[in-house]
Amino acid sequence: MTLKNWIMAGALAGSAFTAGYLSGGGWAEARGGSTYELLDLFADVFERVKRDYVEEVADEPLIEAALNGMLSSLDPHSGYLNAQSFEDMQVQTRGEFGGLGIEVTMEQGLVKVVSPIDDTPAARAGLQPGDLITHLDGVSVMGMALADAVDKMRGRVGTDIRLTVRRGPQKVFDVTLTRAVVTIKSVRSRLEGDIGYVRITTFSEKTDDGLVDAMKALKRQSKGKLKGYVLDLRNNPGGLLEQAIAVADTFLDSGEIVSTRSRDPKDTQRFNARSGDLADGLPVVVLINGGSASASEIVAGALQDHQRARLVGTQSFGKGSVQTIMPLPGHGAMRLTTARYYTPSGRSIQAVGIHPDVVVEQPGSTLPPGMPQGEASLPHALNNDTPGKIHPADRVAPDSDPSEPPVEEIPEPQKDGANGTDAQLQRALDLLHGGEAAQSQAPN
Structure with missing residues (x-):
């Protein structure tokens, strides 16, 4: 079934669902006579992008971009959250997560420790402000986005991760930390x-x-x-x-x-x-x-x-x-x-x-x-x-x-x-x- 047919089927299903509440004209008339035409336009554009764009594009990012465009055009604070963004938002509002307990930033392509949070695995392991993390479980962080590095350090409570740390002129050393529940102190x-x-x-x-x-x-x-x-x-x-x-x-x-x-x-x-x-x-x-x-x-x-x-x-x-x-x-x-x-x-x-x-x-x-x-x-x-x-x-x-x-x-x-x-x-x-x-x- 093409996207156009899927949209039309959805619209018809909506018509059947609301039929008990409408009188006279049909669903399209009640919602505005151009509704079908606009849904048809969206389907046409989607299918042409899928068929003719210079590179192959997956369905999901196209639909997500369309949804976000629709919502963000309303006001600055409406929008679509994909599964990862939704999970990140829940972590922020819960105020706790499974992780190591370090505030970090990026410096010259490496993860820099800003501060370990008191009574967390990072603090107990002796990590210090200014430490540079060069590898996570043996994988270099050079070229890695900060968000990706943070995602790798977070994880299920009780699991281990090996950090390779460079501290000033001292020799690089490894330290293994066990993830624990970290509470964000607001x-x-x-x-x-x-x-x-x-x-x-x-x-x-x-x-x-x-x-x-x-x-x-x-x-x-x-x-x-x-x-x-x-x-x-x-x-x-x-x-x-x-x-x-x-x-x-x-x-x-x-x-x-x-x-x-x-x-x-x-x-x-x-x-x-x-x-x-x-x-x-x-x-x-x-x-x-x-x-x-x-x-x-x-x-x-x-x-x-x-x-x-x-x-x-x-x-x-x-x-x-x-x-x-x-x-x-x-x-x-x-x-x-x-x-x-x-x-x-x-x-x-x-x-x-x-x-x-x-x-x-x-x-x-x-x-x-x-x-x-x-x-x-x-x-x-x-x-x-x-x-x-x-x-x-x-x-x-x-x-x-x-x-x-x-x-x-x-x-x-x-x-x-x-x-x-x-x-x-x-x-x-x-x-x-x-x-x-x-x-x-x-x-x-």
Whole structure:
């Protein structure tokens, strides 16, 4: 059966399935008179490519490209995920995988160890930052893509892999590691004097648990003498909606956190905070920048609208849409934008972003050439549908510089806030010490 006949058969099957719901004309009329013709056009193009293209092309990549083209033309965040991409996405959202526990990059064609993760096979084997991995199970990594090398190092828990390592001027040596469950730590924390500093790098399945553990640890370490918290969401590109809600709920005692609205008004959802503020009402400052997107903006917007926290930094990215992952059995999944989200005051930050209460530029922060200037600069970006609802902070510095974009690799901000090298963190600490940060939730 040709693709054209297959498509027509599928269309006829759809006609039979929906017949009970239609009256008068047929399926084609109900869906638009040109539906058959357009499906026929797609089939003709596919068959001509298969027959006449200068090189033989397999069916699967052609269909995948067509699917991705259809979805990505809708907006920047819809798309088709093949089986491998879908698996990679699940690894990121689960926050754990079978592997060695090393952060790596590529240098001169070799895999370079950036840092071993604590209490993982790599750390226990003594791998060090700067080590160069030249071979994996005897196979040279020269010419291998970083993603392929990472795939080879990951694998089933309990299996072994032999790494050939070059360390400085020392002789090359082999080390055999046994893969184990590696947990991606999305929450890091430390004390900045009497202020609890918490950084969230992404919103995965374990983020809320990590935040709760971090805040409890900070309370213990400070012996109950904390004066406030800094929540660092800079360069956090987002993640799971439910985790963003849980993180905001950690600092809120009541009130709406976020609402999502789909095309059908009946599908509107509202998510409210539960009783209990783990921060015990202490003042909070949230750090954001142009790399703070999606789930980060949900948290920042909720805390700002409830006057629970002051926002410091630069304007956020402006991704105010919700994507649903729909598995396609045997093939992967489609990622489809199904809703917009709105802050408690009813404003959408889509293509606009959230403006901080206190604008602080980070010295030396520059945009790499060709990087997007926020959501609004992306092709096919959705419009903002609440232009009349502007938070007061948006009027503070309307002519401030455009935001920085999200990045795939999330860098740690400079950590030495005590001597002012991190201007945004230092400003947050000054606000908390000066009593200028929000301390309690505003009445609803």
